[in-house]
Amino acid sequence: MKNQLLQNIEDKTFSVGILGLGYVGLPLAKAFFEAGFTVMGFDVDAKKVELLNKGENYLKHLGEDYIAEMAKSERFTPFADFEQLDKPDALIACVPTPLGKHLDPDLSFVESTTDAIAKKLRPGQLITLESTTYPGTTRDIMLPKLEVTGLKCGKDFYLAYSPEREDPGRKSHNTQTIPKLVGGIDADSCEIAVELYKYAISEIIPVSSAEVAESAKLLENIYRAVNIAMVNEMKVVLDRMDIDIWEVVDAAATKPFGYQAFYPGPGLGGHCIPIDPFYLTWKAREVGLATRFIELAGEVNHSMPDYVVGKTVWGLNQAGKSIKDAKVLVLGLAYKPDVDDVRESPSFELIERLAKLGANVAYNDPHVPETHEMRKYNLGMKSVSLDDIDWYDVVVVSTNHAAYDWNNIAAKAQLIIDSRGAMRGVCGHDDKIIKA
Structure with a gap:
């Protein structure tokens, strides 16, 4: 299965689904679109989907014409629900990870999104999380929810973590030019995720595990804080x-x-x-x-x-x-x-x-x-x-x-x-x- 997926990625017959079309998800959707992939966008905010269908960009710092080409193309389709999650070959989650009232992690968006993916999960799909989170989230939270379906990671589907590094308003870099870390739950998951991302992002840095990628993202932001x-x-x-x-x-x-x-x-x-x-x-x-x-x-x-x-x-x-x-x-x-x-x-x-x-x-x-x-x-x-x-x-x-x-x-x-x-x-x- 892995070899076939790698071939599909190379042939651009591999489709990409982006879950969450905000400051991270929308630029990522455009990056894959410009790389030649068919892209499906998913967001529970129906207003965003309505604007995308009209060709209107709600992220003003990116420019009014940012999604104009995507909106006119048959290779990009936005959805306001998760009913079509079984269609894309890759599902990339770009959902919020806020704090709770007591400064504890609020993973409700990650968990609900993973539950939605599990309901539609099929063999051959790659799942990637981009949301910033603590080490172990991908393996300890997402993996069990996906494997409860009976499908096994590394055999039936693949799971990886690749942290977003967006900085709204920055002119020196954009989604395509910021080096991207990728850590898999297993070696095959990492290889497939790296192969996919390399067509949309100029530089990919694979690391040994999802936990290393999760920790690196935290280190970057703690350094600034x-x-x-x-x-x-x-x-x-x-x-x-x-x-x-x-x-x-x-x-x-x-x-x-x-x-x-x-x-x-x-x-x-x-x-x-x-x-x-x-x-x-x-x-x-x-x-x-x-x-x-x-x-x-x-x-x-x-x-x-x-x-x-x-x-x-x-x-x-x-x-x-x-x-x-x-x-x-x-x-x-x-x-x-x-x-x-x-x-x-x-x-x-x-x-x-x-x-x-x-x-x-x-x-x-x-x-x-x-x-x-x-x-x-x-x-x-x-x-x-x-x-x-x-x-x-x-x-x-x-x-x-x-x-x-x-x-x-x-x-x-x-x-x-x-x-x-x-x-x-x-x-x-x-x-x-x-x-x-």
Whole structure:
């Protein structure tokens, strides 16, 4: 069977199904489509499927015409249910892996998706998980659910893990050019997955097991989380000394070796960095170990919204105003510059905490015209105009979008709390800019 599947992949008669058509799944679907494969997309969000059928892209940072060619082709078909999961030869799961209320892994999407696959599983299919998770998920969670069908991995079907490495808004790399790790439950599963991915991705790196690939993904994101925590902590310390952390980081970055620049902010955002470290801390506790260093980094990063709010309260007090009934404008709702991705954005926490203190809070974001219901928040807000920016008692810079005219903002705003270093190039308004 393996040899036949490898031949089908080479001949492009091997079809690919993508489960979850979000920030990871849709670019991956396009990568396989452009490689010449027939692609079927599956997502429980019927609105996404409706837009795809119209040729409309809901991931704005990728461009309006991103899926235009796919939408017109017979080689791409999206579905709003899982009834056709037996049709594709490969099923690649790109589903969320959030945290529970107590910072424990929430694998409900992985488990429900695996259950749906098991109902339709047939001999000859390759199953791959791309969602970030703790080591052992593919083998301990997915494999038993698939083998309950009576089919055996490595003989009747194949199972592998290949972590996504998407970074929305990044221009230097895309799905096709980011090297891809692949780890199989067994050697044949790895070989088949590597053979498939190599047609869509420029560089494939096979590893010895699914657990190695799962762990590597966690290490990548924990590395960022820990270093961001370090520079966030330095920000607080250096601010007390009246030293500019952003200038310090840029100065250190002139060293050509042994250093990589990380920048502070109002807190962590995105679908990986705020969440993934806790997947490892939970798994570590299961085997009787503590991850003190990682958990400390989490504490520092999660304290940043409070730090920014504290700076806002202090700044208003210095201006003879109270946070209660103050008119506050938060600039930027997305978690990073120049994208419309608001997942885990610290801006939501800033808005919530300022409102609880009695402030009247509004936001502006050129990429996010209005909020939508999320797991933790449902603000029901719309982006306001910057024309009346002088009406607000204070402007809190949460996301430094390139679309913002910082000089104009500095000239018109009464008071600015800058958590991103956005005002560093602005001259003549130091008296109203507070670094946070």
